Amino acid sequence: MKIFSFLIIFVSFTCLAQGTKDRSHDFPKFTPLDEILESPESSSGLDDPNKNRRIPKYIYGYKQRDHTLRENFNQIAGIYGVTWVLYPLTQPSVVKENGSFKNYRNNFGKLVFDKDEPFWNWFVHPMSGSQLFLYYRANGYSRIDSLAMAFVSSTLFEFTVEIYTEPASVQDLYQTPILGSILGVGIENLSMYLLNSGNSVGRFFGHLINPSTLFWFYEGKVRFIPQFDNKQTSATFVFEF
Amino acid sequence: MKYLFLVLLFINSFYALADSGIKKSAKKTAEKVEEKISSKGKELVDKIGDERIKKLDEGIHKVSRILHKNHLALKAGANFSANRLETKANTDDHYTGYGFNTHFGYHWSQLEISGSSYIHYGKAEELQYIVNDNVISGEGTVQFVSISPMIRFHTNWEPKQNYRFYIGGGPIWSIETVKLQDYNNSVGAFQEETKITYESSGGILVFGVEEQTPFKEMHPVFIEVAFVYQSSFRVSTVDISKVAETNILTTQRSFDDLETYNIMFSLGITVF
Incomplete structure (x- = not known):
């Protein structure tokens, strides 16, 4: 009898363990994105890039709109003010050792070829130019308009801020907006891909490389609300402005 | 049965x-x-x-x-160059360089005015320079950075279908930086971790073909050959021991101390 009872208990335990193993885990329920958005690739018979993607809460992109002259002026003035704050913060030793109003007077209107190391000319300036470009893109400017605005901003910086320590540099005047815009287009595409990954880690890196998407002035964030009923699947996009 | x-x-x-x-x-x-x-x-x-x-x-x-074009455009491309350096110290060195170029300007249907920049890097082996009356010889890397306002005229001739021939040119200013890696100098006054920079000016002439598309968003292709001649007007030595600081040691006038001849082959597209 004891043996029989032990056997019953053992078998029951084994069945219970097996049943626990076999029970499906309670994964959060989600509908693949391809059931909501039909991509042109899938309708043409190609691989669907939306297949099995997570549903994002927001969709990130870039808007392009017209801007008034006043708005352009305010943007440039705002960036100009920021450069006056950022320059001494980012290069305190240079500003302290080489900066003076006497230098400012002497360097005013001068244009030279600078002899800086490649670190400055090929890394720092294009990176700064790319972030300027992305700032204007976030504010609704087209790519070419963003390049033009970045050119104006960097020229103002070169001729009226940096001359506190050194004369304006030909390479910096050209390379900051131009190489910066080319780099900016690359960062823009990569950041949009990461931000639309539907993944918090992807969004983190997307915002990290393109910080302008974090701020209130970014115009390309769209709330995405999927809708389901018996007959159809659809989505509502909410633009905030 | x-x-x-x-x-x-x-x-x-x-x-x-x-x-x-x-x-x-x-x-x-x-x-x-x-x-x-x-x-x-x-x-x-x-x-x-x-x-x-x-x-x-x-x-x-x-x-x-x-259609008339009438738009601003940014073009970028990669280039390969064949370069010749002649110095007053009787250097006649050839080197090849690899780099990139950018052009930002306004396009009308046949005329294009742009600000262009050509950059390349190469290695030269038989360099001899005179700096502060010292002769410095050796081998090292050469960096060439130039800026040029240019006018290009697009003809109606299409050597290949939909690719129009263009000719252009303009003045050019450049800075050539030589970092000597293995050198001898006559007086011993040249420091280690020093680079020599030559500022030069001259002219550039370009010939090329560009794809004709109704919209720049179709990223038209351009293929170009550029001929450049420059002569130096200033030479400087710069201390490069600290990356974050630019310490100019000497600067002097240097007329025709360095003459450069470049032929650059470029291939690129309109970015936006």
């Missing part, structure tokens, strides 16, 4: 096999016919599709010849 049953069973099986064989072969034949029809159909669809795409392309390019 038993044998009759077996015979009937045998006959039945025989007919069943034959029937299935007939059905299979009929199915195969039907499949073959269907495949032939569908492949013929596919070929026809592809042919119609290709013809329509070709007509559309021709139409687009006909329109592009009529």
